[in-house]
Amino acid sequence: MRRGSLPVRKLVSTVVTVTLLLATASCTGRSPEDRFGPVDEDPYSESALRYGMAPVPHPDLTYQPDVVLVGGGGRSVRSVTADGLTWRIDGVAPRADDLAPGKIMFVTGRGVGRVLDLQREQGDLLVTIGPVTVTDVIRDGTLEKQGIVIENPVAYQAGEPLWAAPEEAADALPTPSGKVGRGAPLGLAPLPPRPEQPAPIRGGGEVKSVVANFSTGVSLNSGASVSFNYDRNNTKLFGRAALTFDRPTADFHLTIKGGSVTRADLSISGGFGVRYSFEAGLDDGQNIRAVLPVPVEFSIPLGTVLGVPLALTISQTVTVTTAFGAKLGTIKGGGEFSLAGSLGYGYANGAFGPQISKNFQRKDSLINSLRGVPVGVMGLVVGHNVRFDVGFSAFVLKAGLFFELSTTYGTTMGSAMGSPVAVCRGVGLGVWASYGIGYTILEPVVNVINKFLSLVKISPIDSSGKLGSKPYRIHHAQEIIPPGTALCGDPLSFAN
Template sequence: MRKVVSAVLTLLLALAATGCGNGSPADPTAVEDDPYSESALRYGLAPVPHPDLTYQPDVVLVGGGGRSVRSVTADGLTWRIDAAAPRADKLASGKIMFITGRGVGRVLDLRRDGDDLLVTIGPVTVTDVIRDGILEQRGIAIENPVVYQAGEPLWAMSEAEAESLGATPSGRAGRAAPLRLAPTPPRPAQPPPARGGGEVKSVVANFSTGVSLNDGAEVSFHYDRAGTKLSGRAALTFNRPEADFHLSIKGGSVTRADLTISGGFGIRYSFEAGIQDGQNITAVLPVPAEFSIPIGRVIGVPLALTVSQTLKVTTAFGAKAGTVKGNGEFSLAGSLGYGYVNGTFGPQVSKNFKRKESLINSLRGVPVGVMGLLIEHRVRFDVGFSAFVLKAGLFFEVSTGYGTTIGSALGAPLAVCRGVGLGVRASYGIGYEILAPVVKMINKFLRLVKIAPINSSGKLGPKPYVIHTAEEIIPPGTKLCGTPKPAAA
């Protein structure tokens, strides 16, 4: 596989549907083959017909690929394309637009705007697009990712914030119209808040492979609001991972599917938390970046392997003051994956769980009351069509939950109780997923224009598979400390 310098692309999701784009392609029939070209990085490669693959009859392969795209709205679902692009005139409500590997979906709304078409698409599964074909590739190096950074996306804002920025449906009620987003005004830098007021929230995603001991998919987070502070890191570590996949589709049904990711996986995290007259929280911290490894075309179908992450932090502080911190690291598995054949799924996980750095021995702090914290980190690998808010194809997701508790220092003469729970599970299958906050906002607008709502996910797959679960308390055998429960991943 060719080696390229790791590309970084700030995805222009905040462009309005009326924003400028690439302009008309000089040659709309030309086929772009380089997955790292400017238009391919921005919008994806175009699909091309292939004798070994049959598309579903309602799929429209719009020609020109990314060079036929003007812009994409902030929600990622409305595409402004060149109305003169090959086969664009075949698009209609209910058809499936396939213009690039990042622009594929069922047409919810279509209207002309000058020389352009504004096309709002909804989710599709891979079998909605492909009727017959065998897609497979081995030894995909998970390296040199394209980083799609969304900044502060529409779905991370409150409803009031979104409306204040002009995120409202255009057009008259009762007539479907694409969403518009006014350009986001610059926001002044915010100083750290004083205790009891203000807010600071940030999540930074990192991804690296085969270079150092810190390789992996990692998020670092910081939360500071009204007397409650959290910061830390959570990572799924690996070393030079590779992926193999196979997907057989016949008559619009999946007959066989396999996805395996090798790389010697582990988990690692560290945290600091404190409260001073604050409140307990459950914070879903948006991770506004995904890491995409272009695979190129497989029998004419443009595919990518995408790594995305989500993070959730829940506190259970038993007093109005206290601090706690800790860290831990574990090896997890040599490889992760699953197989599907004859209607049956089966996990393919080579477990190798070992403790490298003790979490429970690292717990420390000044807890005036009981300090409890749950960190849930999810890392998902998708192979298929991939846009920032919509993915369809094969997927494998590792969910890790770390639960920690440290007892009140006021009980130190008796025992300072410390407890940890760790739960790791896998979800996998074939299907699609859209970020839930996007679906909520989009469906609100779709109801206004009388279009049926879209679902956040649809998949063929089994219940989650438990990879590992464990719990530990110290001092052991102390009634005062009780028994911890494993963290729910």
């Protein structure tokens, strides 16, 4: 017993020592390396879905020298505003002290951008970022992935974004603080308070804004769609527009050398088509011309490629233009067309080329569906833009490869007054593709930010910057009954 007592005492002593050390560590707090150290990250984990995945250094990829990889990924993020532009970062996160206006913050795949403003608040950093291109971030590397299944997306909703009431937001902009230095606000007074970004939702989403009501969805068999409901000043417009597809997949390749793109390819397959319906009416109403950003985006996380967190994001915009020749009338209709088997483009040797397998067929005729009581000539044009981005993605700011399909359908009906035999009907459908490498940021957000930047004489930012070609026309056709009726004219002409 006595011979065994010494080892037992040593073991007890060791256990007590380790316990005390652990207790001391828990009291004093873990080091930043322990709190924010690298871990295997699930792209569908709670922090990754809300804030994005963290970038990880990789030997086969070189970042630009002014890029700051803030450690910890989503664990170092306290919150982000609904517009995705101001990030609250833990002030002791690794390399957070290297952030400064003009640098590029890369904390997650959703939190990457050029630092426009930096504030200190209660131990945290409030970082407002602006747009960057993918070559602003990456100097050398080849990113590619095949067979990306576009299904089960994550919906990111903006809640009440700052563009919901841009005039009020602009009026609330701060003036320069004049305070500079560590321990004090850095450079500018903070932007006005904005709501935080709601949690992402698996599947579809529905958002209400001050401009219109939207419900959008992306699913395996239906496609990217938006429903719109405009009811203002005695003008009512209801409708739905969709880019349909069936079991879509995507492939991409991006090679960057010395900060320049040398090769880029993006292809999306899935048997694409367009479907739409509308109903408009006015009773002593007014004509409208409105751009309706849809404050929901759908994202498929791709994990990391050479340590770079990427996502395939689908976003939409609706434009509505009316040309009602009287103060009273109604018009309704709908149609469906198959469009293409695949959509995409390639870039090599300084030249772009579309890669689109067209397969246009009419399924449901729009002109045969037109109905209404047009007291005067009634014209309506609805545009539906669906954009696919592969790269970095905050809510209103995206950078990487993109392909955007713009579908515009127009209708006209001649006045029923004075035309007892037949009312002329005209329909038009135009489909264009835009593609390239670059960034985009919603125009209303740009306007608000630039008013803020002008106060401190910082150069304004542009709403987009891209390497790309002119839009490629996939289809353009019109039909008028009776043929040659001048009153109905070109149903797409008054959209411009």
